[in-house]
Amino acid sequence: MATKYGGYTGKILKINLSDSSYEEYPFSDRERELYLGGKIMAAKILYDNIKTKIKPLSKENILVITTSPLTGTGTPSSSRFNISSISPLTGLLCSSNCGGSFGFNLKRAGYDGLVICGKAKTKTYLNITNDKVEFLPADKLWGMTTGEAQEALGGKSGKIVIGPAGENLVRYACIVSEERAAGRGGLGAVMGSKNLKAIVAQGNFVSQAKDKEKLKKLSKKWVKKLKEHPLTGEQLPKLGTAGLISKMHFKNLLATKNFSYGQFEGHDKINGEYMAEHHLIKNSGCISCPIKCGRVVEVDGKQVKGPELETLGLLGANILNDNIELILRWNHLLDEMGMDTISAAGCLSFAMELNEKGLWKNELEFGKTDNIERIIKETAFRSSAIGNTLADGTREMSKKFGGEDFCISSKGMEISAYEPRSAVGQGLGYAVSNRGGCHLNAGYLVVLEGLGLSINQYTHWGKAALTVTFQNLMEAVSAGGNCLFTTYAVFPSFLIDKPNGLITRIVNKVMPYLGGVLYLALKFPQILAVNLPFILPHPVAINAVTGMKLNFGKMLRLGERGYNLERLFNKRMGVNASWDALPKRLTDELQDKNNPKSKVPLEKLKKRYYKIRGWDIDGLPTEKLIKKLGIE
């Protein structure tokens, strides 16, 4: 279906693995205006095609891979692509975003997205070249690690692959592209359940922007801004996300001993500084990214991807391990096995506490590290009783052994490394997030509550409105195709550069009281019908590429539409307010016995959040809201 908009190929390919057929999937320009691309486009496709509750690992589940209008246009940090499906971990819609070159190459093949249905009769991989789709035998690839499989597939094409974890239906198996991963939610197991080992894409399509000159000028200024900003120009390239570990410790945000505490004595042995001083070989980045946040380290004489802060925190502080060399090894192993490091680590720490409390006698103990590598492998292959149990995730483990109060997950997804009792807005986000315990889908309020800025981390004031604003904005930026790290440059440099400056202190004090103003802006985004490219260049870039007429307000509305669409999909899967929950450890137990506010006041925050979202008391979008957003 051709499109009048630039940036898109205008074609989405529907592939049926059951009978090895393929056809074009219809997607209109009206739908492009409403759902743009990436995760929102994928949510729309899933919403239109899955109308009842189904089993995530059945052939009825659909895997949707989407690019965005900015993918392949050379706009800064725009090589990302999205994979969505029903998650075997949560049973809900899950979108997982990935860097690397697959999105770029899928577009080169001439497709904005792939809709993969059915189940292949035998082990298969797909080779997509322009108009040709080949269904090829994957017997020789089956059993290979993600690195081995990519090497065996060879060539310069874009690839996504699963590892042994995906083949063995580990509920948090990921999908890997180069050294990057669509990590969360177990979408690798969905591929495995379809007997699909890999997808390869290549072609000759060249994405054309409507206004090339405007895009070129904007991209040049944007790259300069990203390079000059203290976060995207200095900290992320030099320390990576790992540079946050010690800051999290000092702010009581570093999940420690299965989220029992927010501080870890050994933080300075597992932080980005230590990694830079002892292990870093160089930094690396995705195509068209000037930030280059990736770490390259050495494991067994081989240059491999270094861990992100979530992995360092959860395989470090959260299991009481201060040996970074082990974390580098485990991180590489998990990538090779094709397993999400956050969920894998969450399962380990939960198992350790279950053992400590005598609820499940097993060989895992806090601080004991000599058996972890073996257990990771046993989990990926489901080759032992303990591995098979860990492979099903913490929610299933708690059904078996108890420990619900310290089962650190939301909607079945293990929570990432930020301890939310010292960032209650982040806690709200974890609970209401559409995909479960994900820090980004949560709204990432922790960036205001102690990382980038330092607003009061314990107050409930303003947190619901800020969460909704950030969720909507990040949803829209992701749908456009940019890496979310580009949004950090939205914060004026002086707020970051001068944390003790008068203006920063005033902003920190005042921001929680801006909830009312944000509420109005969210209710009437038309009052923000402006474009401020020096603050948020994203809609300006999308306009230059597509020829659409987005602005700040319309981006917020677009994000709101996406977030609500995902919620409506989840409603079909049974979600309501009772799903927006956190374990009692985070809502009822104080993190600091001397600070009565050091817990997440979830019910109070949820009530306000639903009101601002325009949801009913059961946490569901009202008919009026659905109509207003134009969701059909």
Next chain:
Amino acid sequence: MATVKFFGLLRIQTGIAEAKAEGKTLKEVLYDIQRQYPSMTVKELKKKVIYVNGKDINQLKFFRTKINPNDEITIMSPVSGG
């Protein structure tokens, strides 16, 4: 003498992870650091996130915060992203 620990880019750029410095107030300690390590100027150090015994100086008396010999001061470049 107070113990001063450095984190973030400041530590990577200077190669200094830890130092000993003296002063009755935080401001004096910063001047002592500048004296010992001229590449770290007070003007630049004041732009960093600073904790005294784990407490943000925004919750204390900023650069007028009293320092005792056994205190631990943390000086950190601003960070974000995750």
